[in-house]
Amino acid sequence: MNRTVIGTKNKDVLSDFLDYLLIERGLSKNTVEAYKNDLSKYIAFLDKKKLSVEKSDQSIVRNYLSSLKSISRRSQSRSISAMRSFDKFLVIEKHTDDLIMNNIDSPKKEHVLPEVLDVDVVFKLLELPNQSNVLGIRDKAILELLYSAGLRISELVGLDCSDIYAEDRLVKVTGKGAKQRIVPLGKKALESITYYLNRSWIKLAGSKRPTELFLNHRGKRISRQGTWFVIQKYAKSLEIKVYPHVLRHSFATHMLENGADLRAVQEMLGHVSISTTQIYTHLSQAHLKKAYHKYHPRAKA
Structure with missing residues (x-):
C-alpha cells in the first residue's frame, strides 16, 4: 500500500473517531477539535513512516512520544489521553485487536506555581x-x-x-x-x-x-x-x-x-x-x- 493510500485511510479512521466523539459521546465541538489537533500530529507521524493505524504498536507509539519531549508535560499528557481514547475506538471498531496504549504512562505533573498579580x-x-x-x-x-x-x-x-x-x-x-x-x-x-x-x-x-x-x-x-x-x-x-x-x-x-x-x-x-x-x-x-x-x-x- 503506497503512502498516499495509507495517509487517506488514516485520515478516514481519524474522521470516524471524531464523529464518534461528537455524535455518540456527545462531546463539545471545542473538545473534539482538541482531540483532532493532538491526533493529527500522530497520524502525520504514521503517514511519514508509511504506516497505517492498524500497524502501529507500542514501540512506534513510544518513538512518537519521544518526539514530543520538547513540549510541556501537560501537553504531552493531553496527547497521550487522546491517543488512549483513539486506541480504544480502534479496538471497538475492530481495526485492531490489542490496546497498544495500555502500558504507556503519562509524564509526571509539573508543579508549576501560578503567577499572581501584585x-x-x-x-x-x-x-x-x-x-x-x-x-x-x-x-x-x-x-x-x-x-x-x-x-x-x-x-x-x-x-x-x-x-x-x-x-x-x-x-x-x-x-x-x-x-x-x-x-x-x-x-x-x-x-x-x-x-x-x-x-x-x-x-x-x-x-x-x-x-x-x-x-x-x-x-x-x-x-x-x-x-x-x-x-x-x-x-x-x-x-x-x-x-x-x-x-x-x-x-x-x-x-x-x-x-x-x-x-x-x-x-x-x-x-x-x-x-x-x-x-x-x-x-x-x-x-x-x-x-x-x-x-x-x-x-x-
Missing part, C-alpha cells in the same frame, strides 16, 4: 472599567467579586441575585461537585455589586427580570468565555499577562501574605483538601521573595 496591579485593574456605561459597571462588579471572594469563573457565572446576602456581606457559592459554601464579601465588592444591580442589571434584564446575577448585553447569563474576555480586556490595557484564575490565585496569596489562617483560606476557596490550599503558602513565599528582590534597595547590592 496588590497595586490588582487595584489598577479594578479601577479600569468605565463607570459611566452599563457594561463597564457590570465589569467592575465582576472583577471586584472575583478578587474579593476568590471565586472560580464558573462559580461567578453560576451566581443568581438571591446568592448575594447584602446585609450580612456574604455570597453563597456553588462550587465543584455542587458543593455550596458561604464566602465573605469585601466592602468595595458589595458596593460595586449593589451599584451594578441598581444601575446596569435593570437595563440589561429589561422586562424579563431573570434570576441570574451577571448578564450579557442580551440579558442572558454571562458565559465563562464572556467573563474571561472581560478579564483579558482590562489586563491588556495594563499590558499584563493573565490566565482565568489569576484573581483567585492573587486573592489567596494576598490573604496568606497578610496573615490569614490556612484553614480559613481553604474554606473560602472551597478546597476539599488543605494540601491543595498549601500551594499558596509556597506561592506566597515566592511572591514575597520576588517583591523583595525587585523593590529592596539593598537586595542586589
Whole structure:
C-alpha cells in the first residue's frame, strides 16, 4: 500500500473517531477539535513512516512520544489521553485487536506555581472599567467579586441575585461537585455589586427580570468565555499577562501574605483538601521573595 493510500485511510479512521466523539459521546465541538489537533500530529507521524493505524504498536507509539519531549508535560499528557481514547475506538471498531496504549504512562505533573498579580496591579485593574456605561459597571462588579471572594469563573457565572446576602456581606457559592459554601464579601465588592444591580442589571434584564446575577448585553447569563474576555480586556490595557484564575490565585496569596489562617483560606476557596490550599503558602513565599528582590534597595547590592 503506497503512502498516499495509507495517509487517506488514516485520515478516514481519524474522521470516524471524531464523529464518534461528537455524535455518540456527545462531546463539545471545542473538545473534539482538541482531540483532532493532538491526533493529527500522530497520524502525520504514521503517514511519514508509511504506516497505517492498524500497524502501529507500542514501540512506534513510544518513538512518537519521544518526539514530543520538547513540549510541556501537560501537553504531552493531553496527547497521550487522546491517543488512549483513539486506541480504544480502534479496538471497538475492530481495526485492531490489542490496546497498544495500555502500558504507556503519562509524564509526571509539573508543579508549576501560578503567577499572581501584585496588590497595586490588582487595584489598577479594578479601577479600569468605565463607570459611566452599563457594561463597564457590570465589569467592575465582576472583577471586584472575583478578587474579593476568590471565586472560580464558573462559580461567578453560576451566581443568581438571591446568592448575594447584602446585609450580612456574604455570597453563597456553588462550587465543584455542587458543593455550596458561604464566602465573605469585601466592602468595595458589595458596593460595586449593589451599584451594578441598581444601575446596569435593570437595563440589561429589561422586562424579563431573570434570576441570574451577571448578564450579557442580551440579558442572558454571562458565559465563562464572556467573563474571561472581560478579564483579558482590562489586563491588556495594563499590558499584563493573565490566565482565568489569576484573581483567585492573587486573592489567596494576598490573604496568606497578610496573615490569614490556612484553614480559613481553604474554606473560602472551597478546597476539599488543605494540601491543595498549601500551594499558596509556597506561592506566597515566592511572591514575597520576588517583591523583595525587585523593590529592596539593598537586595542586589
